[in-house]
Amino acid sequence: MARNVKYQPLAVRFGPAIKAALLCAFFASAGIGYVWQKTQIQHLADQIKRLEGRKELLGRQNDALTRAAATLSTPSELDARVRKMNLGLVRPQPDQIIRLHEASGESTAQPELRLRPGIRETVQLYASRR
Amino acid sequence: MPHSKQIKALWFLTICLGLGFCLLGYRLVDLQVLRHESLSLESNKNTQRRIERRPRRGNILDVKGNLLATSKLVRTVCADPSIIGTNYLAVAETLEPVMQINAQMLAEKLEPRYILNKEGQTNCDKYVVLKRKVDDDEWTSITNAMEHLIFCSNESALSRRYRRELNQIRQHSLFSEEDQLRVYPNGSLAAHVIGYVGADEKTLPDGTPDVQIKGRDGVEATLNTFLEGVQGWRQTEADRSNRELVAYREQNLAPRDGYTAVLTIDAGIQHIVESELAVAWEDHEPVSVACTVVRPNTGEILALANLPTFDPNHLLGSNPDARRNRVISDIAEPGSTFKIVVVSAALNENVVKLTDMVDCEGGMFHYAGYTLHDAHEKYNLLSVENVVAKSSNVGAAKIGIQLGAERLAEYIHRFGIGSTTGIQLPGEVRGIVHPLSRWSKLSITHVPMGHEVAATPLQMCLAMSAIANKGVLMRPQLIDHLEDSDGKLVARYFPQVARRVVSERAARQMVEALKAVVSTNGTGTKAQLDFYTVAGKTGTAQKAVNGHYVNHKFFSSFIGFFPADNPELCISVVFDEPNWKKGYYGSATGVPVFKRIAERAANYLAIPPEIIRNQALAATGVSAGD
Numbered sequence: 001m002a003r004n005v006k007y008q009p010l011a012v013r014f015g016p017a018i019k020a021a022l023l024c025a026f027f028a029s030a031g032i033g034y035v036w037q038k039t040q041i042q043h044l045a046d047q048i049k050r051l052e053g054r055k056e057l058l059g060r061q062n063d064a065l066t067r068a069a070a071t072l073s074t075p076s077e078l079d080a081r082v083r084k085m086n087l088g089l090v091r092p093q094p095d096q097i098i099r100l101h102e103a104s105g106e107s108t109a110q111p112e113l114r115l116r117p118g119i120r121e122t123v124q125l126y127a128s129r130r
Numbered sequence: 131m132p133h134s135k136q137i138k139a140l141w142f143l144t145i146c147l148g149l150g151f152c153l154l155g156y157r158l159v160d161l162q163v164l165r166h167e168s169l170s171l172e173s174n175k176n177t178q179r180r181i182e183r184r185p186r187r188g189n190i191l192d193v194k195g196n197l198l199a200t201s202k203l204v205r206t207v208c209a210d211p212s213i214i215g216t217n218y219l220a221v222a223e224t225l226e227p228v229m230q231i232n233a234q235m236l237a238e239k240l241e242p243r244y245i246l247n248k249e250g251q252t253n254c255d256k257y258v259v260l261k262r263k264v265d266d267d268e269w270t271s272i273t274n275a276m277e278h279l280i281f282c283s284n285e286s287a288l289s290r291r292y293r294r295e296l297n298q299i300r301q302h303s304l305f306s307e308e309d310q311l312r313v314y315p316n317g318s319l320a321a322h323v324i325g326y327v328g329a330d331e332k333t334l335p336d337g338t339p340d341v342q343i344k345g346r347d348g349v350e351a352t353l354n355t356f357l358e359g360v361q362g363w364r365q366t367e368a369d370r371s372n373r374e375l376v377a378y379r380e381q382n383l384a385p386r387d388g389y390t391a392v393l394t395i396d397a398g399i400q401h402i403v404e405s406e407l408a409v410a411w412e413d414h415e416p417v418s419v420a421c422t423v424v425r426p427n428t429g430e431i432l433a434l435a436n437l438p439t440f441d442p443n444h445l446l447g448s449n450p451d452a453r454r455n456r457v458i459s460d461i462a463e464p465g466s467t468f469k470i471v472v473v474s475a476a477l478n479e480n481v482v483k484l485t486d487m488v489d490c491e492g493g494m495f496h497y498a499g500y501t502l503h504d505a506h507e508k509y510n511l512l513s514v515e516n517v518v519a520k521s522s523n524v525g526a527a528k529i530g531i532q533l534g535a536e537r538l539a540e541y542i543h544r545f546g547i548g549s550t551t552g553i554q555l556p557g558e559v560r561g562i563v564h565p566l567s568r569w570s571k572l573s574i575t576h577v578p579m580g581h582e583v584a585a586t587p588l589q590m591c592l593a594m595s596a597i598a599n600k601g602v603l604m605r606p607q608l609i610d611h612l613e614d615s616d617g618k619l620v621a622r623y624f625p626q627v628a629r630r631v632v633s634e635r636a637a638r639q640m641v642e643a644l645k646a647v648v649s650t651n652g653t654g655t656k657a658q659l660d661f662y663t664v665a666g667k668t669g670t671a672q673k674a675v676n677g678h679y680v681n682h683k684f685f686s687s688f689i690g691f692f693p694a695d696n697p698e699l700c701i702s703v704v705f706d707e708p709n710w711k712k713g714y715y716g717s718a719t720g721v722p723v724f725k726r727i728a729e730r731a732a733n734y735l736a737i738p739p740e741i742i743r744n745q746a747l748a749a750t751g752v753s754a755g756d
Binding site for chain 2: 067095
């Protein structure tokens with residue numbers, strides 16, 4: 001059976017058209033991708049710059065606060081505050097300090113007292129002073 | 131068919147276009163090939179920037195983490211006179227109130243200067259420094275002032291080009307560079323230990339000055355290499371307004387900040403010492419007074435103070451004499467505190483025992499044509515213990531004679547007199563100990579009472595610490611550890627034994643003798659503490675000026691430690707020229723200061739009270755050794 005010559009030219013033109021469209025789509029997407037990538041780079045660069053500025057600012061604020069805290073906690077400043085506020089704060093005398101000894105080794109305390117080693121000594125020390 | 135005239139025109143056009151393309155091609159080859167290198171360099175110079183990233187100088191902390199020195203990020207304000215041009219007077223007047231610099235001085239700096247370069251071209255100076263160490267608030271005020279700078283009442287009437295130039299001045303004529311300011315939050319506290327910094331200025335290859343902070347004294351100088359950190363850099367590109375184009379950043383190496391130095395100094399103890407020295411300064415009006423607090427078992431220095439002192443935050447206003455750390459740089463004859471060397475040496479060599487009796491000859495001893503006197507009272511027979519307790523010069527001289535010059539000289543060196551202690555501070559001196567060959571016949575009687583030798587207060591304090599530490603001399607330790615900016619440990623410094631000076635037995639006997647000094651019949655009775663036994667030695671030496679002793683000028687001192695049998699602290703107090711009318715003996719000057727510092731320091735450190743503890747333990751039946 002002979003071919004239908006009427007539709008032949010259309011069938012021939014369809015393939016190259018698709019190819020051309022694909023090529024165009026490729027170049028267009030490549031172009032768009034390139035631009036998008038450049039925009040993203042610029043966007044990230046701006047973000048980096050902004051965050052670096054923020055980090056530096058926070059660093060400076062942190063430094064300033066650290067310095068302020070250090071100045072406020074200097075021994076001379078604390079002494080001056082205690083005097084100014086007239087709190088009557090003084091350091092305890094050595095005999096006013098009760099020392100709690102860390103538990104070490106085997107207990108020498110009587111079991112019935114149910115006290116950790118060292119506590120008994122403290123209790124006795126405190127009792128003897130009273 | 132085209133006309134021949136048209137063909138000619140076509141040929142002409144073709145040839146013209148061809149020639150044009152040839153010229154363009156030549157230009158292209160010229161720019162891209164023949165002049166590539168020079169133009170490429172020029173282009174890179176316009177766009178590429180290498181930004182040096184300065185590290186932050188490390189902090190200095192005390193042993194409890196209190197900040198002693200830190201760095202504040204500040205700016206150096208610079209200007210580009212080539213942009214300002216003839217408008218420098220208006221800019222100077224605007225900046226005068228915010229920068230607090232005279233307008234005329236500013237105008238002199240801002241006035242454009244033209245320099246003839248090697249190629250004969252005239253270039254305008256583009257970089258002048260207006261002010262250093264400007265903080266953020268001041269910089270904001272400066273930029274605000276520049277933004278609102280008014281050059282004339284009706285600027286809109288000016289040409290567009292001129293208006294653009296004025297805007298350039300407002301926005302780009304002033305710029306800032308990063309810099310650091312060293313801040314000492316405690317002011318003068320421990321100033322002689324921390325030291326101070328100075329600026330090290332040099333000119334970079336591009337002609338711009340580069341200023342770097344360097345430690346000049348104290349720990350700032352000793353640990354400079356650790357504190358300053360390592361510089362980083364950034365290779366990047368900038369736009370026409372010199373703003374960085376982050377997207378074109380090629381290399382970016384962050385600087386490594388300086389390490390944090392943690393000292394053995396305790397700010398609390400240092401404050402106690404300095405406040406008590408200030409009281410003593412008022413009471414005795416000396417030329418100087420110095421104090422050192424050491425842990426005898428480790429050699430750690432908890433406090434080191436000198437008066438007069440200075441504030442490293444305001445170095446320009448300080449007296450250079452006040453900046454001297456007298457504890458390590460000043461030497462003097464130690465006087466009677468030196469008796470600890472001769473007596474402990476004699477005890478160690480079994481030349482004498484504590485109970486041996488020494489004839490002090492009624493306080494006058496004739497030897498080699500010279501009469502030696504006792505300073506306090508006239509004594510006859512004294513035990514060796516009492517020779518120390520009463521500080522008899524005759525007794526010490528006789529013990530020295532018994533010991534012999536060679537052995538005495540050896541022990542002087544063993545105790546570290548005549549050599550540097552190795553403290554981590556610059557400017558330490560060795561003291562003066564004459565070689566044995568230069569000793570006169572009298573030297574064997576003079577050296578035992580602290581004459582003919584010169585030592586620093588630190589050397590004497592460490593010698594006393596050696597006795598407190600069972601005869602072992604420790605190296606002074608001032609730095610506890612180094613850590614990085616994240617707080618991770620970088621290096622730890624451990625206590626170091628210098629050498630054994632005397633045996634444990636001799637040291638224990640010496641401690642007994644030194645306890646007698648602080649007993650009711652000693653010279654340092656007023657050093658007694660309520661809760662601790664104290665051992666120590668007073669010292670008074672006449673000052674020598676130009677080789678002659680001068681009346682009414684003395685060095686007086688007291689060096690003591692407590693609790694005597696299990697020492698926690700050794701404290702040395704040294705007065706230079708106290709007002710003799712108010713008392714000049716070590717017992718009158720150094721002892722009261724020692725007592726006050728010891729009481730407050732023991733309280734601050736919560737040192738267990740010796741006397742109460744023993745009583746309580748006796749009550750519970752537990753031995754005192756636990």
